Amino acid sequence: MSLELYRTATEFRSAADQARASGRRLALVPTMGALHAGHRALMREAARRSDIVAVTIFVNPTQFGPNEDFDHYPRNLEGDLAVCRDEGVTLVFAPSVREMYPTGECTRVRVKSLAEHLCGASRPGHFDGVTTIVTKLFAVAGPCIAVFGRKDYQQLKVIERMTRDLLLPVHIVGHSTVRESDGLALSSRNAYLSSDERRQALAIPRALSQAVRRFSAAERRASALLGEVDEALANAGLRVDYTSLSDPEELRPLAPDERVSQRALLAVAAFVGATRLIDNVVLGEDPAPIQESH
Amino acid sequence: MSLELYRTATEFRSAADQARASGRRLALVPTMGALHAGHRALMREAARRSDIVAVTIFVNPTQFGPNEDFDHYPRNLEGDLAVCRDEGVTLVFAPSVREMYPTGECTRVRVKSLAEHLCGASRPGHFDGVTTIVTKLFAVAGPCIAVFGRKDYQQLKVIERMTRDLLLPVHIVGHSTVRESDGLALSSRNAYLSSDERRQALAIPRALSQAVRRFSAAERRASALLGEVDEALANAGLRVDYTSLSDPEELRPLAPDERVSQRALLAVAAFVGATRLIDNVVLGEDPAPIQESH
Numbered sequence: 001m002s003l004e005l006y007r008t009a010t011e012f013r014s015a016a017d018q019a020r021a022s023g024r025r026l027a028l029v030p031t032m033g034a035l036h037a038g039h040r041a042l043m044r045e046a047a048r049r050s051d052i053v054a055v056t057i058f059v060n061p062t063q064f065g066p067n068e069d070f071d072h073y074p075r076n077l078e079g080d081l082a083v084c085r086d087e088g089v090t091l092v093f094a095p096s097v098r099e100m101y102p103t104g105e106c107t108r109v110r111v112k113s114l115a116e117h118l119c120g121a122s123r124p125g126h127f128d129g130v131t132t133i134v135t136k137l138f139a140v141a142g143p144c145i146a147v148f149g150r151k152d153y154q155q156l157k158v159i160e161r162m163t164r165d166l167l168l169p170v171h172i173v174g175h176s177t178v179r180e181s182d183g184l185a186l187s188s189r190n191a192y193l194s195s196d197e198r199r200q201a202l203a204i205p206r207a208l209s210q211a212v213r214r215f216s217a218a219e220r221r222a223s224a225l226l227g228e229v230d231e232a233l234a235n236a237g238l239r240v241d242y243t244s245l246s247d248p249e250e251l252r253p254l255a256p257d258e259r260v261s262q263r264a265l266l267a268v269a270a271f272v273g274a275t276r277l278i279d280n281v282v283l284g285e286d287p288a289p290i291q292e293s294h
Numbered sequence: 295m296s297l298e299l300y301r302t303a304t305e306f307r308s309a310a311d312q313a314r315a316s317g318r319r320l321a322l323v324p325t326m327g328a329l330h331a332g333h334r335a336l337m338r339e340a341a342r343r344s345d346i347v348a349v350t351i352f353v354n355p356t357q358f359g360p361n362e363d364f365d366h367y368p369r370n371l372e373g374d375l376a377v378c379r380d381e382g383v384t385l386v387f388a389p390s391v392r393e394m395y396p397t398g399e400c401t402r403v404r405v406k407s408l409a410e411h412l413c414g415a416s417r418p419g420h421f422d423g424v425t426t427i428v429t430k431l432f433a434v435a436g437p438c439i440a441v442f443g444r445k446d447y448q449q450l451k452v453i454e455r456m457t458r459d460l461l462l463p464v465h466i467v468g469h470s471t472v473r474e475s476d477g478l479a480l481s482s483r484n485a486y487l488s489s490d491e492r493r494q495a496l497a498i499p500r501a502l503s504q505a506v507r508r509f510s511a512a513e514r515r516a517s518a519l520l521g522e523v524d525e526a527l528a529n530a531g532l533r534v535d536y537t538s539l540s541d542p543e544e545l546r547p548l549a550p551d552e553r554v555s556q557r558a559l560l561a562v563a564a565f566v567g568a569t570r571l572i573d574n575v576v577l578g579e580d581p582a583p584i585q586e587s588h
Binding site: 100111165 | 461
């Protein structure tokens with residue numbers, strides 16, 4: 001089957017309905033385009049778990065704040081379609097804003113608590129935009145499975161909660177973060193970085209790796225683990241938006257005097273120049289983003 | 295096919311999936327139980343438009359305010375099942391609160407603007423509860439069609455908007471208000487009324503009928519039309535929660551000095567004793583609830 005591009009919800013729904021007929025399992029990979037190897041990994045995971053993969057490409061305005069990069073977010077539909085074709089994707093849905101928000105932003109889906117920490121605190125309304133658009137994409141595609149990257153760890157947890165709460169018949173799959181060979185997490189926003197900034201950004205996976213090693217060496221004090229991350233990022237000249245150690249399911253931040261009991265999400269958001277990057281590891285679960293050379 | 299009662303979302307979903315297999319159209323009638331002839335009319339409308347009718351019976355706590363009648367709302371599952379059986383309904387879903395809110399009230403679906411007027415102003419959060427539960431019921435049942443009564447006119451409009459905004463593949467059908475022979479709109483809450491209150495409550499359909507006749511006689515001034523309704527309700531000893539003339543689609547209230555151009559929703563909420571009743575007519579569209587005797 002060759003790739004088909006759909007621009008309207010009606011046509012995409014009809015194609016997805018047809019694809020699902022005779023019991024075939026459809027997996028959805030929602031993206032904002034500017035597809036990179038991280039998205040390719042999501043598509044492969046989707047293919048491994050289903051019969052048909054659908055990719056959506058939509059830069060969703062409601063998840064951007066008024067001073068964020070909606071207008072400048074990289075858009076490259078031809079390149080994205082080539083990636084999808086290369087990965088054997090057969091259905092691509094790339095709607096207009098009007099198609100996804102026919103009456104404006106009248107209806108919102110909101111996940112409380114989980115969405116209020118971390119990026120939710122820095123980017124008010126961001127996750128409302130995410131959960132609203134994902135609900136719509138699920139409604140149009142009717143997937144059995146949807147695959148999201150763990151680089152956006154909080155997004156993954158918020159969508160898992162939303163899906164469970166709204167009793168949506170979709171199994172949410174999280175895929176581990178894909179990194180460049182030097183450890184930088186893949187992100188469409190890496191395209192904003194100058195070569196100097198690109199080098200500077202490495203402080204993030206380095207700091208996370210250091211924390212993983214300190215955790216492996218039995219450091220359990222939240223203040224000590226976080227303090228070293230903060231210091232490393234500051235030393236590299238990054239402007240920290242937040243660093244946080246949190247419960248990996250409920251995303252409640254640990255207090256500075258708390259100790260990590262079993263697992264903890266170590267999440268970072270920092271500006272490299274004007275570019276905001278995020279990254280994370282789950283201490284007690286994920287390997288270090290950068291392996292020590294021996 | 296005989297009636298099957300389901301208590302869990304998993305079982306009901308599976309039954310609905312099976313019912314829909316081989317292309318049969320499933321219609322959903324969401325109710326809070328205490329089924330009366332109004333609900334029967336919804337079920338018949340659903341049957342007329344589909345192959346399989348599913349009725350949900352769930353007194354949804356999140357649409358009740360803290361001082362409202364959630365605890366005392368009439369519940370009569372055996373009676374309700376008899377009504378469903380009598381109407382040829384084959385699938386009934388009567389879940390527990392825990393089944394519908396597995397993680398509490400973390401995720402909410404909210405329709406702005408439309409939901410803020412009329413009952414939305416008197417009952418803060420009410421429509422959030424309605425849209426949240428209806429989204430869940432749609433997700434579990436996967437209906438082609440869902441039927442709601444026009445007595446809850448604002449609810450119907452809010453659900454229509456939500457369904458459109460979230461691109462849910464459900465056609466929303468509104469069914470005209472079913473009334474007792476004397477004009478009182480059927481409501482599960484009528485069971486709360488004493489026989490004196492029952493007589494007193496007739497002031498509502500009488501006032502609406504008078505407004506329909508004044509409108510037919512070319513009265514177009516919002517203040518005049520509403521003023522007579524207010525006066526009639528006050529004279530009957532009802533405590534008015536609100537009376538309103540509004541745009542029938544956007545539900546924006548008309549200003550007192552406005553004139554009704556084509557159609558207008560005339561909506562009433564009033565307490566008869568401790569019981570809050572609602573009713574409405576669309577002027578320029580609906581007949582008078584009580585026909586004049588000749």
